[in-house]
Amino acid sequence: MLQSKRQNPIAKKILFLALGVVFLLVHTAYKKEAAKNFIVVLDAGHGGTDPGTMGTGRYKDSEKDIALEVTLSVGQLIEENFPNVKVVYTRKGDTFPTLKQRTQIANNANADLFISIHCNANPNSEPSGSETYVMGLAKSEESLRIAMKENAAIFLENNKGSDYDGFDPNNSDTYIILSLRENTYLDKSITLAKHVQDEFRAIGRKDRGVKQAPYYVITFTNMPSILIELGFMSNRTEEDYLQSKEGKENLSLSIYKAFKKYYSQHSNSENQTTDEPQPQNQTMTVSADGLIWKSEPKDQVVFKVQILSSAVPLSKNSAEFRGLKRFEEYLSNGTHKYIVGCSTELNEAKQNQKILREKGFTGAFIVAFENGQRITMEEAIKKTQK
Ligand SMILES: [Zn+2]
DSSP: OHHHHHHHHHHHHHHHHHHHHHHHHHHHHHHHHHTOOEEEEEEEOOBTTBOOOOTTSOSSOOHHHHHHHHHHHHHHHHHHHOTTEEEEESOSSSOOOOHHHHHHHHHHTTOSEEEEEEEEOOSSSOOOOEEEEESSOOSSHHHHHHHHHHHGGGGGSTTTTGGGTTOOTTOHHHHHHHHTSOOTTHHHHHHHHHHHHHHHHHTTOOEEEEEEOOOHHHHSOSSOEEEEEEEETTSHHHHHHHHSHHHHHHHHHHHHHHHHHHHHHHOOOSSTGGGSOOTTSOSOOBOSTTOOBOOOOTTOEEEEEEEEEESSOOOTTOGGGTTOOOOEEEEETTEEEEEEEEESOHHHHHHHHHHHHHTTOTTOEEEEEETTEEEOHHHHHHHHHO
16 A cells, blocks of 8 residues: 555656657647648659650650659659658559649649649750740740640540640640630749759759740649750750669759759748758669769768869760769869769768779779868768767
């Protein structure tokens, strides 16, 4: 009796603590759910029986496959880094939603943003570069031609466009009527489109600019909407890039970064800062040649591999790079140094080093950086072990 009486306050304390933990858990779970304050619809162009452009015909994958791959990885990046954002896909596999269904998915979801992803083609094999469209009257024949081509997907649908109340993708009057639709969201659409083009430019893509054209899918959505033409599959060099893993990953990352910029400006989220990419899970693992490339988190040590150094800057196509497509250059005491890969994990840098040595960079060694500044390995290891 006496003993149990003495234990009582402890038991009470435990019960109190347990209740506290339960409350906290419920509270956090509730907060997570309630915090989904932004919906983005990602629309991979074409699909199923509509392959989109076939490009030069040298590859098995057509526009629908590239659009889907890029769309899914943009979505994955957003989902991983923005728990507040709900990502809705118009298709996640090789299916063919009609243009009307795509806009309905976005409108029914009450989405905040609509991003449609496509690849371009031209009868001429010369044109190259990326462009992003917002709704409106086409300012050039070329923009109108591309919009008409994309809208023609309607004819591949089961009921050959009879669903569209007189919307005829081949009739120029249709486009005049379309462009007269009120566009409450034009400003925001242009903002996002500009961010996309800025990011593309930053990775060295040819910038064809932000353009207007009466694409069906960005005209009938009731939210800021853009349509991205990643590049020309009719241009051999560009098609090679669009078909490459590296190309698709870089383009996805650019679109993600543009979204991130737009989101930080337009979402009224209180808790987005806590949900920013955490250093522990770096945003992107780009791996060309099996090499690990991750984003460089602020105030965190990252490991890279130095492959070459030179008193004079080396040309990108220099034989010394042994066909390596991706590397960074930095200048230190007048010496140009070339580095590859990026990770907060020393082990991953070691993997990169191994791959690079096998490629013939026998002297490849690991270097460490923090906020873009080179630090000694000793310092880096001390910091990462904390
Ligand atoms: Zn397309």
